[in-house]
Every structure is written in structure tokens, then in C-alpha cells.
Amino acid sequence: MALLDGLRVLDLTMWRPGPYATQLLAQHGADVIKVEPPGGEPMRAFRSHFDLLNQHKRSVVLDLKDDADLARCLELADGADVFVEGFRPGVADRLGVGPAALLARNPRLVYCSLSGYGARGPLSGLPGHDVNYRAYAAAMPADAGPPDADGLPVADMAAATMAAFAIAAACLRARATGVGDRIDLGMADVLAHWVGTVPPPARRAAAGKGPVPGYGVYPTKDGRRIALGVASEQRLWAAVCRALGLDEHADAPFAERLARVRELDDAVAAAVAALPFDDAVARLTAAGAPVAPVLTRAEMMAHPHFRSRGVVDGGTVGSPVRTAAHPPLPPGPVPELDEHRGQGWASGPPADPAA
Secondary structure, X not given: OOOOOOOEEEEOOOOOHHHHHHHHHHOOOOEEEEEXXXXXXXXXXXXXXXXXXXXXXXXXXXXXXXXXXXXXXXXXXXXXXXXXXXOOOOHHHHHOOOHHHHHHHOOOOEEEEEEOOOOOOOOOOOOOOHHHHHHHOOOOOOOOOOOOOOOOOHHHHHHHHHHHHHHHHHHHHHHHHOOOEEEEEEHHHHHHHHHHOOOOOOOOOOOOOOOOOOEEEEEOOOOOEEEEEOOOOHHHHHHHHHHOOOHHXXXXXHHHHHHOHHHHHHHXXXXXXXXXXXXXXXXXXXXXXXXXXXXXXXHHHHOHHHHHOOOEEOOEEOOOOOOOOOOOOOOOOOOOOOOOOOOOOXXXXXXXXXX
């Protein structure tokens, strides 16, 4: 059994944030019915993306502007524990599947709305994508250039993960009280919260340098890059120095390193630049330094650490969560469009432990 066996999730989301949130639930056993519009979710045109975000789900096509299909959606929502939508604020209400309508029919329902800026607030009506949310949330460096189109969509993935957490918490309360909830989650909100938990820097290091010597990304002799993560720890700084032949600086205390940040970081950068990538990683690792190779996606997907933990599996993704008693499901099937037409919920709701 998985952690969320029997949890019924009706998923009306598309693209990335909502599907990733519901896949996190599905990987832990939730019964997820994916409702797609006629023609299917647009992301199906990009199967390399779609397949990674829609495993362990079932697909039904419903046109919410059709009375019979809307009635079927409401029937499924009546038996659901969770309803997730990613429409622009106000659209779900106009379609007849807004939170007030669904919670009136099913008071135990956990209704989650995922949008760029949330359902309320001065920005709620604005369109946007990941780069916009990062900009508003001060989660983009002041000197940031144009983002890479295939770069990590931080706002999307952060909001999806927060949504999965909020849904699980609300379901726990709903099972105890019989009262559901409405979750209004904005992608920009999550990044703003993250940024707000990090105090502003008291001072800035030189351009391109880390806040302390030995913290940052450093090019190697053969044009690759490694990341070093020295903060205040004396032993980690000493390990970096000894691995790179900078023994004369190994005993410099933290206060001195802060005072000499440019000089010492330049010395680290020059020493790394004199070594080939593999040699730099090997030397620093053997010395106990906080080093990591800057990997490509393909290298990460093939890395034995992530494979051994089930995060990646056979070229696809597993679950990022490890549990001892109720393990997540392994990578599984992706539904074809409308493959499960006419099907209802696969199982009953989770058993009430208090019963």
C-alpha cells in the first residue's frame, strides 16, 4: 500500500504546475482522474514533457460547456476528496465548477486553485509565466539575462510542490472534521515567501564572486564547471585549500576570509582553472571538500545516486520522497486521451483510522 491509497483526486489542470502537483499525489497512491478538454490537453503535443507529468493517472474527455459533460464532472466531484484546477481566476466559476458550487455539493472536498498570482489581489488578473513570477517575487538576479527556454521552471515546480503539501494537510483535516477547504495558491506567492525567508545581504561581493571565498561555480581547465559550497566552516575551507595546493591559506579564520574575499576567491578560481574537470572533482571529493560537478540533465538522469534512490528510473522520473513503510509507486503508465471514458473512482475513500 502507498501513503495515499484511496484518495480520490479530480484533476482539471494543464501544462506543468497542476499536473506535477497531482502526479506527486498519484505517485503515493492517489486515484487521479485527469479531465481533459475535447482534443486533449495542449501539452500532449509535447509528449516528452507530458509523459513525465502524467503517470499513474486516468484520462477522460469532458466538455464543460456541454450540459451532459458538466453533469458528469459534477458527479465525479461529488465522490472526490480533492479537486484541482488551474484556470485563470473566475473561469472555474463561469464553467460551473467553482469552489462555492462544488463545496456546497460536497462539503468534505478539498478544492485547490493554482494560478500565477492567486485568485485575489492587485495582480490576480494578470497573465504570466515562470519568468514573470520570478521577476515580481524578487527571485531573479538583478543582472539576469534572458532565461533559457528549457531552464528549470522554478515557480511552476515550487508552487506544485507547495500545492501537494497543502492538499495533503487539508485532507488530513477534512478526514478528522468532515469539513473541506478551498486552497488559493499563487505561483508568485511561493517564490515571494521563499525570498522573504532569506535576509537581504549586508554587503555584496565583487561581480561574479560568491559571498565568501570558495562558494560559487568555478570553470575547470577543460571548459566544464564545478560548484564549491564553503560557508563559514573552517574544516571545509581547509579541505578546499589542501586539495587545491593552497595550504598557505588553509588556516585563515572566517573573519579574515571575509576581509580578503576577492583575493582568496581568485586564488581558488585560478587553482580550479588549472585542473581538468574529473581531476578537480576527484581531488576535492577525496579531501572532504563540499564539491559538486555541474551536470547536464542527461548526466543527472544517469547518475547512480539518483537512480539508486528512485528519483530517476530508466530515463523517466520516480518520486522525490522516500518512505519506509509505504513506498511510492514506481514509474508507471501514462493515459492516452479519453482512455478511461465511462470509468468512475477505482476505489473507496481511505479508511477512517478513528472508526
